[in-house]
Amino acid sequence: MGTEVEKLPGVRRKKTGSKIKQDKATIVFNIIGYTLLALISIICLVPFWLIVAGSFTDELEIISEGFKLFPSTISFEAYRSVFSTPEQIYRAYGVTIGVTVAGSLLGLFLTSMAGYALSRKDFLYRNSLSFFIYFTTLFSGGLIPWYIMMTKYLGLKDSYWALILPPLLSAWNIILMRSFMKSIPESIVESAKIDGAGDFLIYRKLILPLSTPGLATIGLFLALGYWNDWFNANMFITTGDKYPLQFLLYKILSSAAVLQTNNGSYLAANVVPPTETLKMAVAVVVTGPVVLLYPFVQRYFVKGLTVGAVKG
Numbered sequence: 001m002g003t004e005v006e007k008l009p010g011v012r013r014k015k016t017g018s019k020i021k022q023d024k025a026t027i028v029f030n031i032i033g034y035t036l037l038a039l040i041s042i043i044c045l046v047p048f049w050l051i052v053a054g055s056f057t058d059e060l061e062i063i064s065e066g067f068k069l070f071p072s073t074i075s076f077e078a079y080r081s082v083f084s085t086p087e088q089i090y091r092a093y094g095v096t097i098g099v100t101v102a103g104s105l106l107g108l109f110l111t112s113m114a115g116y117a118l119s120r121k122d123f124l125y126r127n128s129l130s131f132f133i134y135f136t137t138l139f140s141g142g143l144i145p146w147y148i149m150m151t152k153y154l155g156l157k158d159s160y161w162a163l164i165l166p167p168l169l170s171a172w173n174i175i176l177m178r179s180f181m182k183s184i185p186e187s188i189v190e191s192a193k194i195d196g197a198g199d200f201l202i203y204r205k206l207i208l209p210l211s212t213p214g215l216a217t218i219g220l221f222l223a224l225g226y227w228n229d230w231f232n233a234n235m236f237i238t239t240g241d242k243y244p245l246q247f248l249l250y251k252i253l254s255s256a257a258v259l260q261t262n263n264g265s266y267l268a269a270n271v272v273p274p275t276e277t278l279k280m281a282v283a284v285v286v287t288g289p290v291v292l293l294y295p296f297v298q299r300y301f302v303k304g305l306t307v308g309a310v311k312g
Contacts, residue, residue, distance in 0.1 A: 046069070048291075049069060050067055050069060051280050051283050051284060052280070052284055053067070053068065053069055053070065053071055054067050054071075054276070054277060054280035055078050055079070055277055055280035055281040055283070055284050056071060056074050056075060056076065056078075056277075057071035057073070057074075057075060057277055057280075058071070058073045058075040058077070058277075059075070059077065059078075059275070059276060059277050061073055062276045062277060063276070075277070077277065078277035078278045078280065078281035079281050081252070081278055081281070082249070082252065082278065082281050082282060082285060088240075088248065089245075089248070089285075091241060091243075092243050092244060092245040092247075092248040092249075093245055095160075095163075095242060095243065095244045095245070096226075096227060096244040096245040096246070098160075099160065099163045099164055099226055099244060100223050100226040100227050102164060103163075103164045103167065103168060103222060103226045104219055104222040104223045104226060106164070106168060107167070107168045107169065107173075107218075107222045108215055108218060108219050108222065110168065110169055111169060111170075111173045111174055111177050111218055111222075112177055112181075112203075112207075112208065112211065112215060112218075113203070114133075114169075114174045114177070114178075115174055115176075115177030115178040115180070115181050115214075116177075116181055116203050116207055117129075118130055118133075118174070118178040119178045119181040119182045119184075120189075121186070130175075130178070133171045133174055133175070134171060134175065136171050137171045137172065147235065150162060150165075150166075150235075150236065151236070156236060157236055157238070158236065158237055158238045158239055158242065159236070160242065162232055162235075162236035162237065163226075163229065163232050163233060163236075163237070163244060164226075166232050167222070167225045167226060167229060167232075170221070170225075173218050173221060173222070176214070176217070176218065177211075177214055177215075177218055180211060180213070180214035180217075181207060181211060181214070184207065184210050184211070188206055188210075189202055189206070189207075192205075192206055220294075223293075224290065227245075227246075227286075227289075227290060228246060228286075229244065229246060230244065230246035230247040230250050233246070233247035234247060234250075245285075245286065246286060249282045249285065249286060252278070252282065253275075253278060253279060253282060
């Protein structure tokens, strides 16, 4: 055949099995695009690196020179303060991990069931229920009635259920899951019904495996919500052994601020309570597991959001 060349927009391909050759415009576009993406990535990473570097900086250096990307003196005083009672930190980690796992799994189960029911065209009241779910995003009962219901009528004061139930279901998550499940062809459900499968069997055997990107997206939302939640613990939890990580670190920061305010005049001139570096160390301790987990679910996260948005 010789070296006949097939011309495509921006690409030249030889039929002799050689590599694809790109023209100059495509090469220049790729260079500019990759350069801009690299710069944006660096800009996004700089604040996180500043937090990490600040957590290892001496408190006096931050007070005199401010935060720097590369500290002159390495200090572990902030982490010593955070882990001054390691058993308390480990217990709080255990509470947070347990609540996050239990709440995310239960929330995924309920959200996916609600999304599947609302995505079915043969469900008679799906439009009315969708309206009521959407209505909750506009109006709420208020903080005081919610607190009375949780403590007086449900009896969830100082209970782990007070950490699990409030973030369990979200109208946004249900709408997103419904939009994603509507993209699944109805012929799959109809063929399963012809074979004699029931609704729950179709949901468990067909819909859930096909909804993996959507489930990963909702699961990430739920997990981040449970992991970062401290308000519910502040409202309902009174026993120190039941403190989640976020609320425990919040109390540590509050104690450090009180120490600096009340006892600053009694400390030596070269002794400064680690308040600024403590904030950075707390941020590292809290976000570390999330940063390590996110790369494994990123591809599902992006796909679930884009499919739900296009089909919704």
